[in-house]
Amino acid sequence: MYLNHNVTLNQLKEVVQKNINHKIDYMSDDFNDAQKNALELFKKRIYLEEVIEETIAFNKKLTWDNSNPNLKLTTTAEDLIEVFKLRSDVYTEISNLHKEINYKDQYKDEIEGLNFDKYDKNSAVLYYKNSDKITGTTRIIFDSKSKLPVEKKFSFDYIREKDNRIAELSRLAVKQKKGLNLEFKNLFQGIYHIIVNNNIDIAIAVILKDYFKLYTKFGGIQVEKEVDSYGTIDTSNLVVSWNPYIASKFFKKSFLS
DSSP, X not given: OOOOOHHHHHXXXXXXXXXXXXXXXXXXXXXXXXXXXXXXXXXXXXXXXXHHHHHHHHHHTSOOOOOOXXXXXXXXXXXXXXXXXXXXXXXXXXXXXXXXXXXXXXXXXXXXTBOOOGGGGGEXXXXXXXXXXXXXXXXXXXXXTTOOGGGGTOOOHHHHTTTOOEEEXXXXXXXXXXXXXXXXXXXXXXXXXXXXHTTOOEEEEEEEGGGHHHHHTTSSEEEEEEESOBTTBOSOEEEEEEOGGXXXXXXXXXXXX
C-alpha cells in the first residue's frame, strides 16, 4: 500500500511509537519480543513511505535536461525502490571484497536490502539504465537547515560565507565492472546538469585518495580536507570541492559530448 498523505503517515507513526514498547502482561516474553520487532519493522516501513513521497516530490520540482534517454531522475516509487536496492547490493559487494572499505556499515541499510536515509528527501536522485535495468545511481544533496551529512565532521560555513550555494555528492553506486564505464560517465553528466541548472555553485564530496588523480582531470577540483579514515572506511580519503563552471576541456569532451 502506498501511503501518499502526510497526515496518514503522522498518525501511523504516533500509533506505532505509542505501542512499540508496550507489553501484554499475560503473554510470554517471546510474544512480546516478536510484537516489538514487528512494530519496529512497521515503523521503518512508514518511514520508507515518507522518504519515497518526499523524494519524488523534490525531484519533480527540479530543473532537469532529460535529453539522455538512459539517465533519469527518480520520479516513481518503483524506480526509487530499485535505486535503494542497488545501493544496498553494491555496498555489500564492495565491503565483502575490500574489508578496509566498509561501505555497508558506513552507509547502513535502513531496512535490510534497502539503502536510504533522510537526506534523500532533499536530493536529486539520479539513475542510469542499461538494458532496461538500473545499473548505476548517485544523488546530489541540496543544502538545508540541517546542513549536509559530511558536516557531521567538517563545517563548510566558510564556503557559504562567500555567497556560494553548496551541495554534497553521495551514494554513488555502480554495478562492479573493470575501468570507467557508461554508468560513471553518464551519472557525472547528470550531476553536472543538475548543478548548473539548479543554481548550485560548489559540490562537496568525499573520495578515496587513490581516485584523486582521475578527478583532477575534471577541472575545478580543490582539496578541502585530508583524513586518514572516514567512519568505517579505513583508507586515506579526501574531502574535495568541485566548481563545474570551470570544468576542463577533458571533462566536457569525455562526459558532456
